[in-house]
Structures are given as C-alpha cells and as structure tokens.
Amino acid sequence: MDFLDKLRNKPEAEKKFILWTVIIIIGAIFIFLWLFISGKRLSEFRGSEFLGGIGLPAKEELPSMDLNKIEETLNNLENGQKEQPSN
Secondary structure (H helix, E strand, C coil), X not given: CHHHHHHHCCCHHHHHHHHXXXXXXXXXXXXXXXXXXHHXXXXXXXXXXXXXXXXXCCHHHCCCCCHHHHHHHHHHHHCCXXXXXXX
C-alpha cells in the first residue's frame, strides 16, 4: 500500500504521465502479442483446405453464361419486346 500512498501524493500531471505510460506499455504488449499470434496462425493457414471446407462449387461446375444472349435479352427489354423463349 506504500506505493499507492506515494502515488496519491504526487502532483496531478505526474499521475497522468504515469497513467499514459502504463497504458502505452500495455498497448504495445497487446499489439506485439496480436502480431505474433496472427503471424503464427497465418503460417499454419491452409487455403485449399479452407476453400474446400466451405463448399464452394469448383470452377468447372459453374454454369457458363452466353453474353450475347444476355445482351439480346436486355435490348429486347429496353425496346419493349417480349423475350423469345429458347428451346
């Protein structure tokens, strides 16, 4: 408790200086730990396993798009014509 009594008797400016110094030191420790842990986790990250685990379809499974057909449909809609059904 002797430390707290000494701290209480210090001038206000010195108390603020001590407070900000402690906050900066604790913040620097947190940033260092965060960078260290993030670097470790990124080095262990396996992107191919991650993408396979979320269930996205493979590129070959994606439907192809006929851009000419889409453009023709848009032009027909702009001109007020109905889209012709494709067989």
